[in-house]
Amino acid sequence: MNWSRLVPVAVFMVLTVFLAIGLTRDPSVIPTEMIDREMPAFELPELRDKTVNVTESDFVGEITLVNVFGSWCVACLEEHPTLMQLSEDGTVRIAGVNWRDDRDDALNWLVKHGDPYETIVFDELSDLVIEIGVTGAPETFVLDPTGRIRYKQIGPITPDVWKNTIRPVIDAIEQETAAGAAGS
Amino acid sequence: MKWGLVLILSFFWVGAALAQDEPALETEIVDTRTEAISKTLRCVVCQNQSIYDSNAPLAEDMRRLVRKRVEAGDSDDQVRDYLRDRYGDYVLMTPPFQLNTVFLWIGPLILFGLGALWYVLRLHRTPQNAAPELSDADRARVAAALNGEDA
Numbered sequence: 001m002n003w004s005r006l007v008p009v010a011v012f013m014v015l016t017v018f019l020a021i022g023l024t025r026d027p028s029v030i031p032t033e034m035i036d037r038e039m040p041a042f043e044l045p046e047l048r049d050k051t052v053n054v055t056e057s058d059f060v061g062e063i064t065l066v067n068v069f070g071s072w073c074v075a076c077l078e079e080h081p082t083l084m085q086l087s088e089d090g091t092v093r094i095a096g097v098n099w100r101d102d103r104d105d106a107l108n109w110l111v112k113h114g115d116p117y118e119t120i121v122f123d124e125l126s127d128l129v130i131e132i133g134v135t136g137a138p139e140t141f142v143l144d145p146t147g148r149i150r151y152k153q154i155g156p157i158t159p160d161v162w163k164n165t166i167r168p169v170i171d172a173i174e175q176e177t178a179a180g181a182a183g184s
Numbered sequence: 185m186k187w188g189l190v191l192i193l194s195f196f197w198v199g200a201a202l203a204q205d206e207p208a209l210e211t212e213i214v215d216t217r218t219e220a221i222s223k224t225l226r227c228v229v230c231q232n233q234s235i236y237d238s239n240a241p242l243a244e245d246m247r248r249l250v251r252k253r254v255e256a257g258d259s260d261d262q263v264r265d266y267l268r269d270r271y272g273d274y275v276l277m278t279p280p281f282q283l284n285t286v287f288l289w290i291g292p293l294i295l296f297g298l299g300a301l302w303y304v305l306r307l308h309r310t311p312q313n314a315a316p317e318l319s320d321a322d323r324a325r326v327a328a329a330l331n332g333e334d335a
Contacts, residue, residue: 030228033272100241126245133270135228135242 032152039147040131047098047120054121060147068097071109073137079156080113087116096120099129144173218251221263224277
């Protein structure tokens with residue numbers, strides 16, 4: 001038996017394994033660069049009250065979910081009940097980034113499906129969205145009380161995602177904050 | 185005297201022409217640079233298109249951002265770094281040469297090298313069906329046959 005004859009087979013198998021792994025990966029999920037960075041400075045109008053400007057300082061002080069959504073975004077409807085529930089229970093502060101939307105469409109959408117947001121940034125031309133490296137909606141950033149980005153959820157926050165992914169992140173931040181407060 | 189006047193007037197004329205052309209020229213430079221930079225940046229919602237080629241709204245907004253940075257006086261690399269800082273290496277159409285892309289860049293070279301090595305080794309190992317050496321007895325037989333003798 002000439003073992004060198006098996007070399008092409010071995011090469012082919014290695015290649016197959018690589019390609020098989022490649023198939024299981026979602027190319028639309030781009031790893032974020034924003035983790036552990038401060039929320040960038042911005043100043044954009046509020047969706048519901050255009051006389052008010054929202055800035056990054058509005059997200060400081062407590063743990064905040066910053067949720068990128070739009071009335072055009074179908075997947076956003078999937079997470080909306082979860083966000084409504086969180087808002088009703090007062091579990092966590094939720095801020096919205098209304099992305100590339102028409103103001104009236106967005107307001108109608110909120111009337112129809114409910115409004116869980118404390119503040120909503122009206123980001124008509126992706127100004128904030130590009131600053132925080134968003135690639136699609138829905139995306140949700142978890143900010144700690146100092147305004148630092150701690151986690152980014154790509155895709156809808158289903159009850160499962162909330163329970164298994166977001167909640168633990170929030171718990172960890174809370175523990176950290178409590179430890180910091182006790183230490184100082 | 186007459187020529188002096190012409191000279192003076194021509195200065196005014198040139199000055200006026202420059203003043204008129206300058207903004208147009210500058211816009212053209214900004215256009216060209218925006219286009220060139222946009223072609224090197226990948227659209228993050230449409231996989232294999234540059235933001236120059238893509239019609240996606242986000243690509244459109246990114247092109248506007250590129251133009252804004254160019255107008256603000258950023259160099260080409262500064263504009264690319266601005267977006268790379270926010271979206272990672274993914275936004276670059278040409279992957280940078282770094283630790284996690286080493287194999288991507290030199291992989292083909294390694295494969296070519298291995299192939300060449302294999303070919304050269306093979307060439308050395310099997311001699312090209314060289315004709316068997318003739319012994320003295322063989323030569324004698326050949327000579328005899330040529331002379332018409334029966335060996």
